[in-house]
Amino acid sequence: MASFTKKPGELLWFSLLGLGMLVGAGTALMVLTKGHSHMYNVSREVPWGILISTYVFFVVSSTGLCLVSSLGHVFGIEQFELIGRRAILLSIITLLTGFGTIAMEINHPIRMAIYVMLTPNLESPIWWMGTLYGIYLVLLIGEFFFLMKNHHKGALTMGILGFIAAVTAHSNLGGVFGLLEARPYWHGSFLPLYFILSALVSGGALISIIVYYNYQFRKIPLPAKYPHFLTTLAKLQALFLMILIFFIIWKIIPGLYGRPPEKYEATMAILTGPLAFNFWFFEVLIGMIAPVMILFTKKFVTPFGVMVAGALCTVGIFFMRYDLVVAGQIVPMREDTDGIINGLVSYAPSLAEYGIVLGALATCMFLYTLAEKVFDLEMKGH
Amino acid sequence: MSRLLEKNLSRRRFMGLSSCALATVAVGSQIKVLKSLAMTGEVGELTNLPSKDVFTSCGMCVNKCGVIARVQNGIIQKLDPNPNFFIKSRGMLCARGNAGTKVVYDPDRLKYPLIRVEGSKRGEGKFRRATWEEALDLVAKNMNDIAAKYSRASVMFASSEGTFSEHFFLQLAECFGTPNTVRHPTLCLSSNIQGFGATYGTNPTPDVLNADYVIMSGANRSEALITPDSIDMLTGDGGKRKLIYLDPRFTKTAAKADEWYPIKPGTDMAFILAMINVIVTEGLYDSAFIEEQTVGFDKLVPHIDPYTPEWAAGECEIPAEDIRRIAREFANAAPKAVYYQGRRSSFMANDTQMRRAMAILNTIVGNWDTKGGMIPNSCIKLTNHDYIAPWYDEDIPGRLEGDAITYISEKDGSWPVLRDRALAADPYPIKGMMVYKQNVLGSVPNRAKSIQLIEQMDFVCTIDITMSDTAWYSDVVLPEATYLERNDPLECLGGIVPVVAFRQPCIEPMFESKESLWIIQQIAKRLSDEIYAEFDFTMEEHIHHQVKKNPQILEDLKTKGVYFENTSPVYGKSKGTRLKTKSGKIEIYSEKYAENGHDPLPVYSSPVTVPPNRYRLLIGRHAFFTHGTTANNPYLHDIMPENTLWLNVLEAQKMGLTEGQMVKVRSAVGEQTLKLEITPKIRPDSVYMAHGFGVLSKAQTNIYGKGGSDAALIDEKYCPISGNVALHETFVEVLPA
Amino acid sequence: MNKKRYAIVLDTRRCIDCKACTVACKAENNVPLGRQNHRNWVTEEEVRGTYPHLGQSFTPSQCMHCANAPCKKVCPTSATGRSPEGIITVDEKRCIGCKYCMTACPYDARYYNEEIEAVDKCTFCQHRILAGRVPACVDTCPTKVRVFGDINDPTSEASKLLAKHPHRVIKEGMGTKPHLFYLI
Ligand SMILES: Nc1nc2c(c(=O)[nH]1)N[C@H]1C(S)=C(S)[C@@H](COP(=O)(O)OP(=O)(O)OC[C@H]3O[C@@H](n4cnc5c(=O)[nH]c(N)nc54)[C@H](O)[C@@H]3O)O[C@H]1N2
Ligand SMILES: Nc1nc2c(c(=O)[nH]1)N[C@H]1C(S)=C(S)[C@@H](COP(=O)(O)OP(=O)(O)OC[C@H]3O[C@@H](n4cnc5c(=O)[nH]c(N)nc54)[C@H](O)[C@@H]3O)O[C@H]1N2
Ligand code: SF4
Numbered sequence A: 001m002a003s004f005t006k007k008p009g010e011l012l013w014f015s016l017l018g019l020g021m022l023v024g025a026g027t028a029l030m031v032l033t034k035g036h037s038h039m040y041n042v043s044r045e046v047p048w049g050i051l052i053s054t055y056v057f058f059v060v061s062s063t064g065l066c067l068v069s070s071l072g073h074v075f076g077i078e079q080f081e082l083i084g085r086r087a088i089l090l091s092i093i094t095l096l097t098g099f100g101t102i103a104m105e106i107n108h109p110i111r112m113a114i115y116v117m118l119t120p121n122l123e124s125p126i127w128w129m130g131t132l133y134g135i136y137l138v139l140l141i142g143e144f145f146f147l148m149k150n151h152h153k154g155a156l157t158m159g160i161l162g163f164i165a166a167v168t169a170h171s172n173l174g175g176v177f178g179l180l181e182a183r184p185y186w187h188g189s190f191l192p193l194y195f196i197l198s199a200l201v202s203g204g205a206l207i208s209i210i211v212y213y214n215y216q217f218r219k220i221p222l223p224a225k226y227p228h229f230l231t232t233l234a235k236l237q238a239l240f241l242m243i244l245i246f247f248i249i250w251k252i253i254p255g256l257y258g259r260p261p262e263k264y265e266a267t268m269a270i271l272t273g274p275l276a277f278n279f280w281f282f283e284v285l286i287g288m289i290a291p292v293m294i295l296f297t298k299k300f301v302t303p304f305g306v307m308v309a310g311a312l313c314t315v316g317i318f319f320m321r322y323d324l325v326v327a328g329q330i331v332p333m334r335e336d337t338d339g340i341i342n343g344l345v346s347y348a349p350s351l352a353e354y355g356i357v358l359g360a361l362a363t364c365m366f367l368y369t370l371a372e373k374v375f376d377l378e379m380k381g382h
Numbered sequence B: 001m002s003r004l005l006e007k008n009l010s011r012r013r014f015m016g017l018s019s020c021a022l023a024t025v026a027v028g029s030q031i032k033v034l035k036s037l038a039m040t041g042e043v044g045e046l047t048n049l050p051s052k053d054v055f056t057s058c059g060m061c062v063n064k065c066g067v068i069a070r071v072q073n074g075i076i077q078k079l080d081p082n083p084n085f086f087i088k089s090r091g092m093l094c095a096r097g098n099a100g101t102k103v104v105y106d107p108d109r110l111k112y113p114l115i116r117v118e119g120s121k122r123g124e125g126k127f128r129r130a131t132w133e134e135a136l137d138l139v140a141k142n143m144n145d146i147a148a149k150y151s152r153a154s155v156m157f158a159s160s161e162g163t164f165s166e167h168f169f170l171q172l173a174e175c176f177g178t179p180n181t182v183r184h185p186t187l188c189l190s191s192n193i194q195g196f197g198a199t200y201g202t203n204p205t206p207d208v209l210n211a212d213y214v215i216m217s218g219a220n221r222s223e224a225l226i227t228p229d230s231i232d233m234l235t236g237d238g239g240k241r242k243l244i245y246l247d248p249r250f251t252k253t254a255a256k257a258d259e260w261y262p263i264k265p266g267t268d269m270a271f272i273l274a275m276i277n278v279i280v281t282e283g284l285y286d287s288a289f290i291e292e293q294t295v296g297f298d299k300l301v302p303h304i305d306p307y308t309p310e311w312a313a314g315e316c317e318i319p320a321e322d323i324r325r326i327a328r329e330f331a332n333a334a335p336k337a338v339y340y341q342g343r344r345s346s347f348m349a350n351d352t353q354m355r356r357a358m359a360i361l362n363t364i365v366g367n368w369d370t371k372g373g374m375i376p377n378s379c380i381k382l383t384n385h386d387y388i389a390p391w392y393d394e395d396i397p398g399r400l401e402g403d404a405i406t407y408i409s410e411k412d413g414s415w416p417v418l419r420d421r422a423l424a425a426d427p428y429p430i431k432g433m434m435v436y437k438q439n440v441l442g443s444v445p446n447r448a449k450s451i452q453l454i455e456q457m458d459f460v461c462t463i464d465i466t467m468s469d470t471a472w473y474s475d476v477v478l479p480e481a482t483y484l485e486r487n488d489p490l491e492c493l494g495g496i497v498p499v500v501a502f503r504q505p506c507i508e509p510m511f512e513s514k515e516s517l518w519i520i521q522q523i524a525k526r527l528s529d530e531i532y533a534e535f536d537f538t539m540e541e542h543i544h545h546q547v548k549k550n551p552q553i554l555e556d557l558k559t560k561g562v563y564f565e566n567t568s569p570v571y572g573k574s575k576g577t578r579l580k581t582k583s584g585k586i587e588i589y590s591e592k593y594a595e596n597g598h599d600p601l602p603v604y605s606s607p608v609t610v611p612p613n614r615y616r617l618l619i620g621r622h623a624f625f626t627h628g629t630t631a632n633n634p635y636l637h638d639i640m641p642e643n644t645l646w647l648n649v650l651e652a653q654k655m656g657l658t659e660g661q662m663v664k665v666r667s668a669v670g671e672q673t674l675k676l677e678i679t680p681k682i683r684p685d686s687v688y689m690a691h692g693f694g695v696l697s698k699a700q701t702n703i704y705g706k707g708g709s710d711a712a713l714i715d716e717k718y719c720p721i722s723g724n725v726a727l728h729e730t731f732v733e734v735l736p737a
Numbered sequence C: 001m002n003k004k005r006y007a008i009v010l011d012t013r014r015c016i017d018c019k020a021c022t023v024a025c026k027a028e029n030n031v032p033l034g035r036q037n038h039r040n041w042v043t044e045e046e047v048r049g050t051y052p053h054l055g056q057s058f059t060p061s062q063c064m065h066c067a068n069a070p071c072k073k074v075c076p077t078s079a080t081g082r083s084p085e086g087i088i089t090v091d092e093k094r095c096i097g098c099k100y101c102m103t104a105c106p107y108d109a110r111y112y113n114e115e116i117e118a119v120d121k122c123t124f125c126q127h128r129i130l131a132g133r134v135p136a137c138v139d140t141c142p143t144k145v146r147v148f149g150d151i152n153d154p155t156s157e158a159s160k161l162l163a164k165h166p167h168r169v170i171k172e173g174m175g176t177k178p179h180l181f182y183l184i
């Protein structure tokens, strides 16, 4: 058990997160009292906003962590065993914060709890989303339990099942969007595949951050096997990113080629329209180009370098989620809708929506850093 | 984020100004409205009354369509069209009719008698809630004081049709002893009545349903709803119907018409005279009919000689060949062809003569009183309640503007002239104004002048249901119960097939609003016993008196919501009878006009040409609103939150103006700022804005500060024959704001 | 006796864009105030041609009560259902406000109703039909653009119109099988 070391840095860190959580809690309270409609900017035309995209961001991260860590104890790639506990724990935490975020977006979470059971609709991707992520959560907890107990057999079974659950649940999340014929930008088999892939990127990125956090920031002596692990991770991460770039390119081309109705307008909104800055600056530059450069430059492949690359990826991915969610709805279903600006409807998150997002991020980091103090997350044995 | 702030702002504004916290949630159901009202203690708790359907008639505009009010637990849930009323309203309710529930349950409605706070200026809107006692005493005291200080004629009475109860108000005026009543017709249709009246002795109704050929000019029936014409216009029998539409704007009627011509404003007479010219010179007229039933055709023939289609084309900018073709088609379709006169004829100063030309054109094709032609209105007789105005020894001068107009209506007067005379105290001052169901500041053009009129008054009292601009500028504001909360006397809606309509309360009057008869009786009581004596009856008695010759009328109204004697037109009633003209026949040539120094036959004069960098301001109905007064209705506000200035695309390009930008519109008498709407739907030489925005009354919380007021811009002229105001003689410049 | 299938047939050539149907619907169904809140709407189509040769048409619309309704498919709690007569319904109590149906509907026919705290849409005025009346928007229309009826009954006004005139549906390609039929 690591003891609470009174470090000024740590104090600052916790109080900052505390502040963020306060903001989140305060906003949540206001939303619950005043009602969503007065606090959120989601509208008839754009019913899904930043809370949905943030939810996606979290669950993608969770899946990613699970998948990457499974490289260790499921696929037996030795070095990855190191981060098993941390990865799974953070995977649980991100999943929970994800749930928290969407609970703030849905108007009646309690009704949901009741009626998904009483009158389920097995045709509904969202029903499956809830169910699968539920199962997935249970498996993650189980896996974490066995890992902590060093119960390898148990961890392995849980790991395998968790891996399967992660892939099903997550590709289904892609389906939540992909099955909407009304939204050509989302519709099709692309999103399920893309979600799995980008999960790997998220996972890799977050792992490189927590590794750094523990062994550099928290000044825990860095065991010998780590540098080796980091270079592998860096290579892997670089590979994931290259594939991601390839995916993005093949998302765009069909959107332009032959100007498919609505898909084209949405794609243009990303390339030159209201979402262009998000896309080119955050997604492409910060999220992909910069990290790839770092990871391909030998002298940067240090714990710090890899962490920076990971951090940049994570930021980029956050915007990828946002742009994906908004772009799908940005083309109006009717020409004469109110407030159309050159053919597109507009959405910008409200203060309250930002508040919730901030709260969620803070909570996630808080829970993790706290957990680092409460649990002993070093992998024993081997 | 900006939207978030907006939301909060708008909510704060609403709560600040209206007495109950309704707008915190966007409510739709009346129950919620009433619940929140009950919380503020303004109405009692909801009670479980039995549900009922109540027959009544819509009070949102002139048409008085039949309504069935669905009432549950003492709440008017919905207004549905009354199918029994088919003859008149064709079983419809328009957007405004449906918005009626929100007239009753509108936080902005008038609730209590209000007295302007002593020491505050008119228009500041500083009112205090008063008891009826205090308010009524104040009204009577001021009326009597003015009568004593000046004369009884120095109190003017302004009112409009619509409530079925206006005659009580006019009776009060007469009993009080003032000749100066002024009604809406000289803002609306008196030149129509005059022009057609001078020709036929009456203002007939076009049989739109049965006509095969309809020419509508300046009558926007898809938006300016007149039942049943607005519906019948689209029916046509066997698809034979042809609709020709003349309007400087591409209106929703234009969208439905077979042919639309963007006629140059003020040149309709040229088009009509040219049609007459073609029909006469090509001998397409109905000579037998002309022989039998008209006078002065012989004088018409030489008169129209110069008015060729080629000449007219230069005036009205409609190609000569089209005029010729239309004239022939029209004559061929006759007698099932009408040149539809429209209702509002407050267009140009020479309007009466233009309407005369319309009447003459209809006459010569012989469509008078035959199927598909021009039908004299008939009505169902009701016994009216008579009274004797008290005799006053003091000598009371005659109507202020009586000598200024040739054919001034005794009750209607002439708004523009009366106002000018009053401002000049010529020949005597007007120091008191009683207003009933009229929004003077919104409806009488040149708002600044009307404000001057009010400012020079000792006393102004307005009886209304909303805080209209006029109420906002009044000293005492009295809340009448809305049309869904009160009894209204029976009224015959005259027309080709007349019906009798009435109103009965769907719910008890809310807050402290009262039936008009009660209000007027209470004023009468305080004025003098002689006056009160003439009001010694109840609404019940009055209504029963109306039907004493035929009680069945009331029976049917109670059971069906309408009374009628025929379901289809009876043609030719006028055949063989003397028309109410000098000659007893249809007067193509008007002897009486000649005697009074007016052109006996319509003589064309071109409208003033639009000065460079100016536009002619056009006005006209909007389907969603009634005049200046429903734009604040929550439901209607939802479909159109503000008005815009229509400007033709080419002109906008010339000036480098962009869609949606704010523009200043300036005329000789006023300036307004509103959003620009760039559209091909209007002539390049004209601009248009919908009526009813740019209000002064801050109590119209939905629309205050939105859009611009046409009334503030119109530089009025008037017709010397009918006294009708001319609303389209104004030129404006448009500048980026 | 085959079972009922309700539908609305529209003759848009008669539409004068008076918006009576929109207000009638708001009043009839307690639709909250606000421009965003509506169950039906009237599209003012682009003005055709150039001055002075212009044309314009108006297209009233509402929920299409699709036979193959994406909104129903995606609803996790089965709050969105279908009546035996083909009316697509929303059960307030079961609606969790996930708004999935709103993203799924290709016609923007749904909105979130703050007052009932559930997603709301056209119900073909089911309550009026049960009371033997026609839908509010049908009833109030001055020019009677909409005709409501059972298209499984060949004698219904609606069936007759469909038999007599060519007609189209909106976004046919979506495969939603809409039941608002527009006469051409
Ligand atoms: N600028 C401009 N001026 C115009 C016109 C225009 O288009 N533009 N149109 C002209 C025409 S055609 C006409 S007919 C006139 C109409 O002019 P008005 O007769 O003034 O008609 P509204 O503007 O509807 O004003 C009616 C007033 O009566 C009130 N009211 C409504 N119902 C009731 C009721 O039951 N009881 C009482 N006591 N009050 C009630 C309303 O709140 C409103 O204040 O305006 C003319 N003037
Ligand atoms: N929805 C609705 N319906 C109403 C009313 C309402 O307030 N709202 N008011 C009722 C009343 S009181 C009246 S009087 C009637 C009025 O109904 P209408 O008689 O139709 O009069 P407006 O609609 O005022 O004007 C008709 C058209 O004349 C056009 N116009 C302007 N100048 C000229 C011109 O020089 N020549 C020609 N040919 N056209 C010109 C205008 O662009 C406008 O579209 O509507 C009645 N119906
Ligand atoms: S036309 Fe509309 S506003 Fe006028 S009476 Fe009929 S329903 Fe009422």
Ligand code: SF4
Pocket: C014, C015, C016, C017, C018, C019, C020, C021, C022, C042, C058, C060, C140, C141, C142, C143, C144, C145, C146
């Ligand atoms: S009520 Fe009828 S005419 Fe009016 S807008 Fe609706 S469909 Fe068109």
Ligand code: SF4
Pocket: C062, C063, C064, C065, C066, C069, C070, C071, C072, C088, C104, C105, C106, C107, C108, C109, C110, C121, C176
């Ligand atoms: S129109 Fe939209 S809401 Fe209506 S049934 Fe079809 S998909 Fe569902």
Ligand code: SF4
Pocket: C074, C075, C076, C077, C078, C079, C080, C090, C094, C095, C096, C097, C098, C099, C100, C101, C102, C119
């Ligand atoms: S918002 Fe309500 S109706 Fe729509 S899908 Fe979710 S639960 Fe079903």
Ligand code: SF4
Pocket: C024, C025, C026, C028, C029, C039, C040, C062, C121, C122, C123, C124, C125, C135, C136, C137, C138
């Ligand atoms: S049928 Fe009823 S619910 Fe549907 S649009 Fe018409 S009025 Fe509204």
Ligand SMILES: [Mo]
Pocket: B187, B188, B189, B343, B344
């Ligand atoms: Mo009028």
